[in-house]
Amino acid sequence: MNFALTDEQKMLQEMARDFAENEIKPYVEEDEKNQHWRREIFEKMAELGFFGFCIDEKYGGNGMGFLEGVLVIEQIAKVHTSWRMPFNMQCWGPALTIQKFGTEEQKKHYIPKFVSGEYVGSFAMTEPDVGSDVAGMKCRAEDKGDYFLLNGTKMWITNGTVCDHGLLYVKTDKDAGARGVTCLIMDYSLPGITRRKIHDKVGLLASDTAEITFEDVKVPKELVLGKVNEGFGICMTQLNATRLGCAAGALGLSGAILEASIKYATERSQFGQLIGRYQLIQQQIAEMKMNHDALKYLVYQAAWLKDRGLPNTMETSMAKLFGAKVVVHDANECMKLFGSFGYSEEYPCGRFLRDSKQFETLEGTSNMHTMIIANAALGFAPNRV
Numbered sequence: 001m002n003f004a005l006t007d008e009q010k011m012l013q014e015m016a017r018d019f020a021e022n023e024i025k026p027y028v029e030e031d032e033k034n035q036h037w038r039r040e041i042f043e044k045m046a047e048l049g050f051f052g053f054c055i056d057e058k059y060g061g062n063g064m065g066f067l068e069g070v071l072v073i074e075q076i077a078k079v080h081t082s083w084r085m086p087f088n089m090q091c092w093g094p095a096l097t098i099q100k101f102g103t104e105e106q107k108k109h110y111i112p113k114f115v116s117g118e119y120v121g122s123f124a125m126t127e128p129d130v131g132s133d134v135a136g137m138k139c140r141a142e143d144k145g146d147y148f149l150l151n152g153t154k155m156w157i158t159n160g161t162v163c164d165h166g167l168l169y170v171k172t173d174k175d176a177g178a179r180g181v182t183c184l185i186m187d188y189s190l191p192g193i194t195r196r197k198i199h200d201k202v203g204l205l206a207s208d209t210a211e212i213t214f215e216d217v218k219v220p221k222e223l224v225l226g227k228v229n230e231g232f233g234i235c236m237t238q239l240n241a242t243r244l245g246c247a248a249g250a251l252g253l254s255g256a257i258l259e260a261s262i263k264y265a266t267e268r269s270q271f272g273q274l275i276g277r278y279q280l281i282q283q284q285i286a287e288m289k290m291n292h293d294a295l296k297y298l299v300y301q302a303a304w305l306k307d308r309g310l311p312n313t314m315e316t317s318m319a320k321l322f323g324a325k326v327v328v329h330d331a332n333e334c335m336k337l338f339g340s341f342g343y344s345e346e347y348p349c350g351r352f353l354r355d356s357k358q359f360e361t362l363e364g365t366s367n368m369h370t371m372i373i374a375n376a377a378l379g380f381a382p383n384r385v
């Protein structure tokens with residue numbers, strides 16, 4: 001495996017860094033405070049082709065793969081972690097999944113619109129009573145001949161109040177467990193849908209999150225992605241891609257934590273010398289640096305394997321799980337390193353800590369990823385492509 005980046009990849013990284021510094025950074029504090037999802041940032045990301053990674057050029061893709069996508073997400077998440085989310089909501093969630101499972105008509109209609117940002121996307125499986133146990137979902141789509149009649153509630157849905165279309169996983173056979181799940185390319189303009197923004201999140205404050213209720217929604221049958229009752233496999237395939245986006249976000253955040261900690265340790269003096277000169281502070285910095293670099297290799301490795309169509313479920317889970325451990329640990333150390341200033345909103349330590357905790361839950365909890373890794377390592381489950 002060769003992690004030396006090409007000149008093109010380095011240029012892409014630089015372009016993403018400039019974009020994040022110039023277009024996202026000026027709004028971080030305001031958007032955190034107001035819990036505001038800024039459409040202009042989303043539109044500019046789309047204009048730059050950020051939602052076209054792994055997408056065929058004939059559907060508007062940018063001709064680049066997972067590794068390039070990861071490099072961009074890393075730079076964006078380093079500046080404001082909330083903005084890692086649209087990569088999954090547009091690109092590796094809906095667009096890539098439709099590219100894998102859709103009819104030619106669906107591909108031509110939906111993918112270019114997710115990639116260009118004309119449609120704001122989402123994916124929804126979680127419900128108030130159902131999270132990790134995806135097959136246990138209750139949101140029900142009853143076959144009424146010409147259409148499905150949809151009833152139920154989805155919870156914690158990113159882009160929930162702003163999405164136009166997105167993947168929606170529902171139960172079409174309520175007694176069949178995983179074999180009763182169907183994936184719909186949901187149209188959120190259909191009558192009978194109520195959306196409520198969740199305002200009391202701990203972090204990811206500039207990302208929109210909502211509860212969505214469906215009440216007797218008539219869903220046309222052509223909105224089914226793949227086959228009826230075969231949505232569980234689609235969901236697992238989708239999650240294996242979006243998890244990488246999540247891990248790349250953790251990598252970006254860990255870079256921000258490391259950078260801020262080094263800056264502070266080389267500016268703040270106590271007892272007549274820089275705190276970075278004290279061994280106990282050096283231990284914190286060394287650990288953060290090791291964590292960040294080790295995470296980078298895990299994330300890039302998973303992307304590299306995906307780009308080559310090689311088995312990667314275990315490696316993707318390792319990147320995601322390790323990413324969660326690293327950012328939660330390092331954000332905590334960062335706040336300690338900053339002393340009382342770390343505890344004030346004058347510095348970003350509070351945001352780092354708030355944003356770090358998402359990584360233990362989203363796209364599969366840390367427990368779920370531990371099981372995936374162990375089962376693959378023990379040979380109890382295959383390490384899938």
Ligand SMILES: Cc1cc2nc3c(=O)[nH]c(=O)nc-3n(C[C@H](O)[C@H](O)[C@H](O)COP(=O)(O)OP(=O)(O)OC[C@H]3O[C@@H](n4cnc5c(N)ncnc54)[C@H](O)[C@@H]3O)c2cc1C
Pocket residue numbers: 123124125126129130131132133155156157158159201204209358361362363364365366367368
């Ligand atoms: C900001 C935010 C954005 C989100 N965006 C989306 C989105 O866009 N779409 C979407 O569908 N969902 C989304 N989610 C939901 C998220 O994916 C779920 O919360 C997550 O899958 C966990 O589900 P849960 O919260 O119901 O926890 P539960 O599944 O109830 O788990 C509770 C605890 O039990 C543990 N646990 C559960 N089962 C087992 C087991 N078998 N063995 C060991 N431990 C177990 C878990 O690890 C966890 O610690 C989002 C959540 C947040 C906070």
